[in-house]
Amino acid sequence: xxxxxxxxxxQFAFTITFHYLFPQLTMGLSLIIVFFKWKYLRxxxxxxxxxxxxxxxxxxxxxxxxxxxxIPMEFQFGTNWAKFSELTGGIIGQTLAMExxxxxxLESSFLALFIFGEKLMGQKLHFLTGFLVFLGSWASGxxxxxxxxxxxxxxxxxxxxxxxFVLKNFSALFSNPWxxxxxxxxxxxxxxxxxxxVASIGAFYILSEKNIEYxxxxxxxxxxxxxxxxxLVAFPTGDWxxxxxxxxxxxxxxxxEGIFETEEAGSEIVLIGQPDMVEKKLDNKxxxxxxxxxxTHGEWDKQxxxxxxxKEDELPTNIPALYYSYHIMVGLGTIFIGIMVLAVFFLRKExxxxxxxxxxxxxxxxxxxYIANTTGWYVAELGRQPYLVYGLLRTVDGVxxxxxxxxxxxxxxxxxxxxxxxxxxxxxxxxxxxxxxxxPQKH
Amino acid sequence: xxxxxxxxxxxxxxxxFILDGYDFGAGIIHLFFAKxxxxxxxxxKSAGLFWDSNEVWLVAAGGxxxxxxxxxxxxxxxxxxxxxxxxxxxxxxxxxGLEFRSQFNYQMWKAIWDKSFGISxxxxxxxxxxxxxxxxxxxxxxxxxxxxxxxxxxxxFLPLWDSTFSPLSGTPGVIDWxxxxxxxxxxxxxxxxxxxxxxxxxxxxxxLQLKSVIFKLNIALSLLTIFSLSLWLMINPDALDNFMxxxxxxxxxxxYFSGVFGLFFIKKIKKDIYGFxxxxxxxxxxxxxxxxxxxxxxxPSTNSINGPLTIYNTAAHEYGLxxxxxWFVVGFILLFVYLIVQxxxxxxxxxxxxxxx
Numbered sequence: 001x002x003x004x005x006x007x008x009x010x011q012f013a014f015t016i017t018f019h020y021l022f023p024q025l026t027m028g029l030s031l032i033i034v035f036f037k038w039k040y041l042r043x044x045x046x047x048x049x050x051x052x053x054x055x056x057x058x059x060x061x062x063x064x065x066x067x068x069x070x071i072p073m074e075f076q077f078g079t080n081w082a083k084f085s086e087l088t089g090g091i092i093g094q095t096l097a098m099e100x101x102x103x104x105x106l107e108s109s110f111l112a113l114f115i116f117g118e119k120l121m122g123q124k125l126h127f128l129t130g131f132l133v134f135l136g137s138w139a140s141g142x143x144x145x146x147x148x149x150x151x152x153x154x155x156x157x158x159x160x161x162x163x164x165f166v167l168k169n170f171s172a173l174f175s176n177p178w179x180x181x182x183x184x185x186x187x188x189x190x191x192x193x194x195x196x197x198v199a200s201i202g203a204f205y206i207l208s209e210k211n212i213e214y215x216x217x218x219x220x221x222x223x224x225x226x227x228x229x230x231x232l233v234a235f236p237t238g239d240w241x242x243x244x245x246x247x248x249x250x251x252x253x254x255x256x257e258g259i260f261e262t263e264e265a266g267s268e269i270v271l272i273g274q275p276d277m278v279e280k281k282l283d284n285k286x287x288x289x290x291x292x293x294x295x296t297h298g299e300w301d302k303q304x305x306x307x308x309x310x311k312e313d314e315l316p317t318n319i320p321a322l323y324y325s326y327h328i329m330v331g332l333g334t335i336f337i338g339i340m341v342l343a344v345f346f347l348r349k350e351x352x353x354x355x356x357x358x359x360x361x362x363x364x365x366x367x368x369x370y371i372a373n374t375t376g377w378y379v380a381e382l383g384r385q386p387y388l389v390y391g392l393l394r395t396v397d398g399v400x401x402x403x404x405x406x407x408x409x410x411x412x413x414x415x416x417x418x419x420x421x422x423x424x425x426x427x428x429x430x431x432x433x434x435x436x437x438x439x440p441q442k443h
Numbered sequence: 444x445x446x447x448x449x450x451x452x453x454x455x456x457x458x459x460f461i462l463d464g465y466d467f468g469a470g471i472i473h474l475f476f477a478k479x480x481x482x483x484x485x486x487x488k489s490a491g492l493f494w495d496s497n498e499v500w501l502v503a504a505g506g507x508x509x510x511x512x513x514x515x516x517x518x519x520x521x522x523x524x525x526x527x528x529x530x531x532x533x534x535x536x537x538x539x540g541l542e543f544r545s546q547f548n549y550q551m552w553k554a555i556w557d558k559s560f561g562i563s564x565x566x567x568x569x570x571x572x573x574x575x576x577x578x579x580x581x582x583x584x585x586x587x588x589x590x591x592x593x594x595x596x597x598x599x600f601l602p603l604w605d606s607t608f609s610p611l612s613g614t615p616g617v618i619d620w621x622x623x624x625x626x627x628x629x630x631x632x633x634x635x636x637x638x639x640x641x642x643x644x645x646x647x648x649x650x651l652q653l654k655s656v657i658f659k660l661n662i663a664l665s666l667l668t669i670f671s672l673s674l675w676l677m678i679n680p681d682a683l684d685n686f687m688x689x690x691x692x693x694x695x696x697x698x699y700f701s702g703v704f705g706l707f708f709i710k711k712i713k714k715d716i717y718g719f720x721x722x723x724x725x726x727x728x729x730x731x732x733x734x735x736x737x738x739x740x741x742x743p744s745t746n747s748i749n750g751p752l753t754i755y756n757t758a759a760h761e762y763g764l765x766x767x768x769x770w771f772v773v774g775f776i777l778l779f780v781y782l783i784v785q786x787x788x789x790x791x792x793x794x795x796x797x798x799x800x
Contacts, residue, residue: 064542067495068535072528074505078520079527082598085520089513090759094767097506100499101774108496109781116492117788167763400521402586402600411528418532425539429546 007408008080008399011415013381015072017374018419022066024373027141027187028194029059030134032225037127046440047217052130053118054214054438055198059133060115061429065422067108072415074100080408084388084398088165091157092147095173099143107136141190142183149178152380153248154389165389178248181240182380188232189376192336193369195225199343200366201434203359211437216353219362223347227340234333239295245383246296249390251310252383255319256326257292258282262306266290270327275320280307317385317395325378332372339365444764445754448511449739451771452504457730459500460571461636461723466490466497467571468637470537470564471630473557476656482647483557484545485794489644490560491541492793496785498534503778510767514597515741515757522582522599523574526617530570537563565630572629576622577601579733580610580678581743581751588614596749597757610678613745621678624671631664632729635706636722643715646794654710657718661706664725668703679743685736692735699728 033052040048074096077085085093110132118126156172157165167173199222205215246253258270260280269291273282293302307315316322339361346352353359384390388398469490477483509516520527540560544553582599585592594600604616612619638653638660675682686692702724705717712718737743742752750756758764 061542064495064538067498068538071498071502071534072531074502074509075520075527075531077509078516079524080521082517082521085509086514086517089509089516090763093506093510093513093516093759094763097503097510097767098770098774100503100506101771101778104499104502105496105778105781108499109785112492112496113785113788120788164760166760167766170763170766400517400524402594402598403521403524404600407524411525414528414532418535422535422539425543429543432546 003405004403004408005396005399007405007412008403009395011080011408011412012076014412015069015076015415015419016377018423019066019069019073020374020377021370022062022069023137023141024190024193024370025197026059026062026066026194027137028191028229029055029062029197030130030137031191032194032198032221033059034127034130034134035221035225037130041123041127047213047438050438050440051214051217054433056115056130057433058430060111061426061433063107063111065426069419069422080400080403081388081398082400082402084393087163087393087398088389091165091167091173092150094167094170095143095147095150099140099147103136103139103143105136107133107140110136138187141187145183145186146173146176146179148380149176149182151389152182152384153178153244154392159392165392178244181237181244185233185237185241185376188229188237189369189373191225191229192233193373195222195229196336196362196369197366198222199226200363203363204434205437206353207356207359207363211439214438219352219359220347223340223343223352223362226336227344230333230336230340234337238330238333243296246304249383250305251307251314252316252322254305254307254310255316255322256379256383257304258323258327259292259304259306261308262303265301265303266294267292267304267306269295272327275323277319313386315386316382318382322379322382325375325382329372329375329379332368332375336365336369336372444761444768445511445758446739447768448507448758448764449741449754451775452507452511453731453734455500455504455507457727459497459504460726460730462497462500463494464633464636464726465640465719466494466637467564467568468633468635468639469641470561470637471568471634472637472641472653472656474561474565476649476653477647479648480553482649483553485645485647486641487541487544487557487560489641489793491545492789494538494541496781498538507771511759511764512741512754512757513759515752518584518597518599518752518757519742522601523577523617524600525603526570526574526601530567533563533567533570536560537567568630568633569626572626573618573622575629575730575733576625577617578742579625579675579682579737580615580619580621581745583614583746584742584744584752585746585749587746587748590748592748597752615745621671621674624667624674628664628667628671628729631660631667632722632725635660635664636719636726639715639718639722643719644793646792657706657709661703661709665703682736685738692732695728695731695735697728698724699732702726702728 033055036048036052036055039045040052077096110129113121114126114129114133117129121129150173153176154165155176156167156169158168159165198218202215202218202220202222205211206219242253245256257267258273258275259267260282266289268287268289270282270285270287273285273287276283290300293304294300296302296304307319343352343358343362346355346358386394386396388395466489469486473483473486477486536559540556540558540563544556544560546552582601584599585596586594586599602616604618605612605614608619609615610619610621635657638657641647642650642653686696702721705721705724709718709721739753739755740751741754741757744751
């Protein structure tokens with residue numbers, strides 16, 4: 001039984017981590033593409049249109065990867081988490097089906113038109129198809145987050161005698177207090193990823209003295225979008241989410257902040273330290289007193305329950321992983337704001353394009369928002385443990401009763417092999433696209 | 444309500460098989476008949492332009508099934524664990540084959556992805572047919588052994604095959620000689636459908652040859668259909684009861700055979716779209732007749748201890764089903780609007796359409 005859950009969880013974690021590398025770029029990038037297209041409509045400068053089309057090529061590769069790695073996610077609810085699907089399908093099936101019917105269709109139908117239809121449609125319609133791709137990808141995010149919000153903080157349901165969750169209030173799924181902060185936080189974080197990628201490609205072109213005009217445009221657009229989105233990710237949306245976790249999942253909150261013992265008056269905020277699960281304390285801790293209580297409740301002396309207040313089987317199952325994920329996310333988020341403030345400052349002084357140390361930094365920065373996004377999701381998902389539906393359905397009770405661990409390990413190994421191949425191909429193609437550059441190809 | 448959602452999901456699935464069916468079929472034709480580089484390219488393009496917007500119909504069907512019949516979704520997806528995951532891998536290989544072949548103008552690169560596209564299309568068609576075969580044959584629900592259910596009555600787990608390869612063994616696997624025949628029917632049907640699509644959408648040099656291919660495949664299809672019907676009656680003597688009781692259901696069967704019949708005249712048909720419509724009729728008729736024959740059962744049981752899964756004992760609760768109706772009506776209209784807009788804007792032959800990336 002233990003093995004079985006381990007492999008099921010590992011397979012889901014591996015496939016969703018890999019999958020989410022792609023949507024986090026496409027959601028944000030669609031916004032930036034719409035921006036370039038809009039600029040072109042207003043200013044009629046070809047470079048904006050070329051930029052929109054260039055990033056649409058990168059978008060298309062990511063979209064393909066997102067689709068082919070996304071279908072396994074929908075399947076796995078049934079294949080590996082059959083009991084969970086049976087019990088909750090009447091509720092989360094709603095939001096997942098809406099994702100398929102409303103947003104995925106919109107995105108994929110109009111993506112083909114955007115890529116192939118520019119000459120057929122004229123510029124205004126072409127802008128509109130780009131906008132619909134953006135709308136579709138953000139609506140996708142919304143429905144997925146609505147599904148996840150219900151698992152984090154279940155609302156509008158009733159549990160029958162046989163354990164089945166029945167939907168009682170449809171609109172509650174969308175007025176769930178967990179949903180809006182999580183959705184906005186997630187979307188702005190995806191804008192961070194894409195704007196850092198755009199800026200990074202820009203810095204690469206400037207430093208390699210290739211496509212310099214485009215390089216400047218990408219860098220400028222990237223750092224402005226990057227600054228605004230990294231600020232919005234932290235405040236107000238990050239702050240809202242932390243308060244939600246403190247309110248609805250206090251055990252997860254204690255674990256992610258690394259509070260082993262409840263303090264009498266006012267909790268410190270931990271900056272650095274390594275959880276020691278045997279002694280139940282943090283090693284090499286650096287912390288600032290009372291700040292956490294103030295950030296969470298606006299009161300310096302407000303008590304925050306530590307992990308000692310919760311029963312063992314209510315606490316997240318992997319506390320160190322949760323703690324590190326959270327601190328990596330917050331740490332990187334803070335560094336992002338710092339670098340982007342600096343970049344915009346140099347941009348205003350018109351020194352950004354020549355200040356090499358900063359250009360090199362921005363060029364190598366692009367993997368880090370991926371890490372921050374991924375660890376951010378780990379915070380949400382590890383914090384939800386040991387439950388699938390918080391407080392109501394335990395993870396151990398959700399797996400497929402008939403699938404043996406040997407079969408799951410077999411498919412897990414298959415996915416690992418296949419995804420390594422996909423990852424290599426992806427890098428090859430994106431590399432080729434960046435190498436070719438945004439200049440219109442001569443036929 | 445259950446009947447409504449059942450019908451809607453069946454409809455979305457039928458649309459999926461008509462749409463994605465042609466690009467599976469194009470893959471099969473590509474594998475066996477495309478010889479020159481120009482034909483290979485244009486046939487891959489006739490599938491590559493559309494596969495992703497076609498596959499969203501599968502995602503939609505999956506989502507709707509999850510929402511409306513969660514117990515069925517849970518049972519079937521975990522029970523057919525291995526074949527479904529293999530289908531996922533094939534879908535991935537097919538998609539990257541289509542998307543990546545034109546990325547480098549290098550003969551070996553193209554050859555690799557052409558094979559990836561062709562072989563995975565062939566196996567996907569086979570697996571989808573085998574799946575349909577499993578649905579009508581039924582499974583050992585509750586995994587009974589010596590008269591005792593090992594699992595809850597609606598759960599099961601099927602190995603890929605058992606040592607007998609026989610549907611009559613009591614514990615049949617996914618692949619047996621009955622489901623293989625249904626799989627072959629699907630491969631032949633989709634090959635015909637794909638050939639019609641290629642004729643309709645491209646100016647490939649093998650268009651004329653494909654018409655006689657369709658004619659020959661159609662003969663094979665007719666023989667396989669009769670063969671499978673007799674096998675089916677052997678496995679399940681009550682297979683035709685539903686049609687006896689409600690003769691109007693035979694309309695689905697008539698649709699199937701009118702498609703098959705019409706395609707015997709493929710060489711005389713002037714307008715390419717008619718050939719495509721005829722093979723679409725085969726798909727519509729084939730799926731609906733199969734589903735109708737077991738309705739309201741959606742997964743028969745091969746043992747006498749646990750009853751079959753029906754649309755009634757696997758459906759979600761009433762409130763959810765009726766509220767979903769509201770958003771679904773809007774969604775469903777939008778789906779068809781997108782489909783029409785897309786097919787209009789990308790109508791005609793695709794040979795010279797600019798392949799963006």
